[in-house]
Each structure stands twice: as structure tokens, then as C-alpha cells.
């Protein structure tokens with residue numbers, strides 16, 4: 253139960269489902285990078301909850317860094333204008349990078365970000381997204397680890413916001429269109 257339950261049209265993934273899927277992804281990453289040290293890059297703010305759960309389930313030497321990017325503002329559609337509001341603190345040259353995202357939607361954020369990171373010459377770079385909404389894609393993005401494919405609906409919770417709210421909802425649900433006037 254949450255004070256936000258009334259704003260949610262349908263629960264897509266419960267806390268339990270999220271926990272199980274995050275552990276499966278972490279096991280896969282642990283198997284794929286045996287003998288290597290990895291660097292997880294969390295794309296703030298949406299991915300902070302996923303990152304916190306994922307990194308604790310990965311059994312490898314691992315460093316973490318954070319980058320902040322924003323393109324949605326207070327709306328439910330990508331503005332197409334991606335802004336870096338915080339860059340990484342670490343050098344990624346020759347490192348094995350995994351970019352950790354909450355959602356891949358239009359692809360504007362990740363196609364922009366991956367280009368910037370590739371130019372810094374990491375040893376390797378892969379993308380891990382909890383949610384993938386392929387129906388809305390306008391820019392192609394290659395994903396290596398994907399938690400769930402979702403339909404074309406605006407979702408909130410587990411780090412995902414609408415106008416900065418709902419990030420602390422423990423499950424992921426579809427927001428009722430009346431909340432954003434849709």
C-alpha cells in the first residue's frame with residue numbers, strides 16, 4: 253500500500269518481481285565478466301534505485317560513478333534535447349563500462365550518452381536497462397541487458413518519476429492519464 257496507489261492504473265511489476273529480475277540480471281553480468289573489474293555508470297536520477305539493488309547483487313570487483321542527464325522535464329514525452337547536468341567524476345579510458353538505466357524509451361538519452369562515452373575510449377561498453385519501451389523508439393540503441401519489455405504507457409515508481417514525483421514508489425505501475433492531463 254502507498255499513498256500513490258490511487259494515481260496508478262495498473263501495477264506492472266511488484267517489489268518481488270523487480271527483486272527477482274534484478275538478481276537474474278546481476279547473475280548474468282557476474283558470469284559474463286568473470287576475471288574482470290567493471291565500472292557501473294548510473295544515469296541519474298531515474299536509475300538510482302535500480303543501481304542500488306543491482307550493484308549489491310553483482311559479485312565482481314566493481315567501481316561506481318554517476319552522470320546526470322535530463323530531457324523530460326515535467327512532461328511525459330521526450331523534449332529531444334538531452335542535457336548533461338553532471339558529468340562523471342572518473343576517467344573511463346580502458347575500463348569495462350556498464351551503463352545502468354531505468355528505462356529506454358525514445359532512445360534520445362542513451363544514443364546521445366553512448367556516443368559521448370565511446371569517445372572516451374573505454375575497453376568495452378554495454379548497456380543495462382531495467383525497462384525497454386520499444387514502440388516509442390526514434391533513435392536505435394543496442395541493449396545488452398534488459399529487465400522487462402513494456403507497452404507504450406507512461407510508467408512510474410522504483411526510481412521513475414512524473415514531474416519528479418513517484419520515484420519512491422516501491423513497485424512500477426502505469427500512471428493514470430488523468431494525473432498528467434492525458
Ligand SMILES: O=P(O)(O)OC[C@H]1O[C@H](OP(=O)(O)OP(=O)(O)O)[C@H](O)[C@@H]1O
Pocket residue numbers: 295296297298299321322323324325330353354355356357358359360361362413
Ligand atoms: O529514451 P528516452 O526517451 O530518452 O527516455 C529515457 C530517459 O528519460 C528518463 O530520464 P529524464 O530525462 O526524465 O530524467 P530523470 O532520470 O531525472 O527522471 C529516464 O530516466 C531515462 O534516462
Ligand code: HPA
Pocket residue numbers: 324355357405406407408412413414
Ligand atoms: O514511461 C516513463 N516514465 C518515467 N520516465 C520516463 N522517461 C522516459 N519514459 C518514461
Ligand SMILES: [Mg+2]
Pocket residue numbers: 298324412413
Ligand atoms: Mg524523468
